Amino acid sequence: MSTETTLNESFNDSHVLDPAATALSQEAISAEITDIHAAYRQSVVDGAKAATQPRIDFAPYRSSLLRHPTKNLHHVDPETIELHSPAFGERDVHALESDLTIQHNGEPIGERIVVQGRVLDGDGRPVAGQLVEIWQANAAGRYIHKRDQHPAPIDPNFTGVGRAITGPNGEYRFTTIKPAPYPWKNHHNAWRPAHIHFSLFGTDFTQRMITQMYFPGDPLFSLDPIYQAITDKEARDRLVATYDHSITSHEWATGYNWDIVLTGSNRTWMEDEEGDH
Amino acid sequence: MTATSNAVAANTAAPALKLTPTPGQTIGPFYGYALPFAKDNELVSQARPGSIRLHGVVTDGNGTVIPDALLEIWQADEAGNVVSKDGSLVRDGYTFTGWGRTAVDNVGHYTFTTLNPGATEEGKAPFIMLTVFARGLLNRLFTRIYLPEDTAALAADPLLASLPEDRRRTLIATREEDGGLRFDVSLQGENETVFLAYPRES
Numbered sequence: 001m002s003t004e005t006t007l008n009e010s011f012n013d014s015h016v017l018d019p020a021a022t023a024l025s026q027e028a029i030s031a032e033i034t035d036i037h038a039a040y041r042q043s044v045v046d047g048a049k050a051a052t053q054p055r056i057d058f059a060p061y062r063s064s065l066l067r068h069p070t071k072n073l074h075h076v077d078p079e080t081i082e083l084h085s086p087a088f089g090e091r092d093v094h095a096l097e098s099d100l101t102i103q104h105n106g107e108p109i110g111e112r113i114v115v116q117g118r119v120l121d122g123d124g125r126p127v128a129g130q131l132v133e134i135w136q137a138n139a140a141g142r143y144i145h146k147r148d149q150h151p152a153p154i155d156p157n158f159t160g161v162g163r164a165i166t167g168p169n170g171e172y173r174f175t176t177i178k179p180a181p182y183p184w185k186n187h188h189n190a191w192r193p194a195h196i197h198f199s200l201f202g203t204d205f206t207q208r209m210i211t212q213m214y215f216p217g218d219p220l221f222s223l224d225p226i227y228q229a230i231t232d233k234e235a236r237d238r239l240v241a242t243y244d245h246s247i248t249s250h251e252w253a254t255g256y257n258w259d260i261v262l263t264g265s266n267r268t269w270m271e272d273e274e275g276d277h
Numbered sequence: 278m279t280a281t282s283n284a285v286a287a288n289t290a291a292p293a294l295k296l297t298p299t300p301g302q303t304i305g306p307f308y309g310y311a312l313p314f315a316k317d318n319e320l321v322s323q324a325r326p327g328s329i330r331l332h333g334v335v336t337d338g339n340g341t342v343i344p345d346a347l348l349e350i351w352q353a354d355e356a357g358n359v360v361s362k363d364g365s366l367v368r369d370g371y372t373f374t375g376w377g378r379t380a381v382d383n384v385g386h387y388t389f390t391t392l393n394p395g396a397t398e399e400g401k402a403p404f405i406m407l408t409v410f411a412r413g414l415l416n417r418l419f420t421r422i423y424l425p426e427d428t429a430a431l432a433a434d435p436l437l438a439s440l441p442e443d444r445r446r447t448l449i450a451t452r453e454e455d456g457g458l459r460f461d462v463s464l465q466g467e468n469e470t471v472f473l474a475y476p477r478e479s
Binding site: 052053054055056058061063064065066067068069070071073074075076077078079080081082084085086087088089090091092093120121122123124131133134135137143144145146147148159160161163197199204205206208209210211212226227229230235236238239260261262263264265266 | 312
């Protein structure tokens with residue numbers, strides 16, 4: 001049995017579901033998640049540090065089994081190239097690319113939304129002039145992607161891809177369509193909560209990150225092994241946007257706010273360190 | 278003795294962060310039309326003198342190639358200068374921006390066309406920074422691709438020196454006959470690549 005076939009999230013072989021994949025029930029996956037979370041909470045009670053990033057060896061997300069490094073990440077002091085980041089500007093990104101609803105001839109179907117927020121670093125400083133990329137499913141839960149064969153309609157007026165460069169205060173703003181949940185083949189009856197993927201750069205390349213923004217109140221949160229791979233509840237909550245009626249506009253779009261915090265810049269610290277010697 | 282220990286601790290501990298970083302998440306399988314772009318893996322034209330091919334495969338814990346990873350590199354130019362020029366996403370064919378991105382192909386193979394980076398500081402071993410994203414990988418991974426030639430600098434490199442030989446060699450590319458660099462990435466398994474964490478990650 002090919003593991004790749006079993007764990008594949010693509011849907012092009014959905015008519016021949018692998019019994020090994022469908023045999024895993026949501027209850028079994030949820031029980032695994034519950035056990036891992038309970039053990040995590042106990043470790044915090046016992047004095048362990050909060051785990052604010054996803055656990056990369058999170059077995060309930062079956063695709064991670066053979067893809068997570070087994071050895072600890074090696075701590076290293078960043079060198080010159082790692083302390084800088086590629087430069088992006090108007091040459092790279094047109095201002096209209098942040099509106100995902102105007103890329104085709106007609107209006108996309110679904111709930112028009114505005115998602116805005118700020119990109120900050122771990123020291124609370126705005127990250128200006130950096131690239132933010134997003135991608136997402138459409139209002140029916142379908143991606144425009146050759147591997148996504150989920151039988152939901154493709155919207156000819158929605159590709160689900162946007163880009164922006166952060167402003168002087170780290171601000172970004174996208175106009176898009178609220179994505180829907182969609183099924184995937186991690187286990188039987190697995191559905192992902194609605195989400196928008198975000199790709200971000202900071203001022204150091206060590207701050208590079210990709211994450212997912214979720215919508216408040218999604219009933220699928222507790223069932224989703226990707227979201228639950230962040231074992232710390234407070235950390236998990238950071239991926240959920242806030243509905244903000246002040247962003248919502250009259251007869252046009254509902255509004256969400258989501259701020260993103262990258263890691264700290266190592267560059268300043270290194271310069272300070274050099275100054276100490 | 279105590280004073281020395283404290284001094285060492287002070288020099289290695291990064292200042293605490295004021296804000297907790299947002300958690301990362303997997304890139305997932307369907308980034309297809311979002312992240313790839315025209316000439317994304319061509320940091321320079323193949324026709325440019327000095328251009329090289331950097332390539333390899335990405336494998337999982339069974340040694341099986343992964344068809345849905347995405348890689349990015351970031352590097353200095355041939356003289357070791359860190360460039361700060363835009364135009365990575367809309368390449369003009371002339372400007373070297375130091376950054377590239379590529380999705381692996383159906384058999385897990387990636388290729389960049391780039392330049393040999395120079396050392397950014399005298400006596401340092403030159404390397405290319407590599408970031409790995411993939412379905413099944415819950416957060417991005419960082420590593421370094423060292424050039425194999427400057428053996429003295431490699432021997433003196435603090436990161437490489439801190440690793441046992443079998444781990445160390447996972448970070449050093451192989452030079453091919455045509456001048457290209459071969460660098461395979463193993464997410465897991467016998468030749469698991471050394472992946473890096475930086476002081477101020479969380």
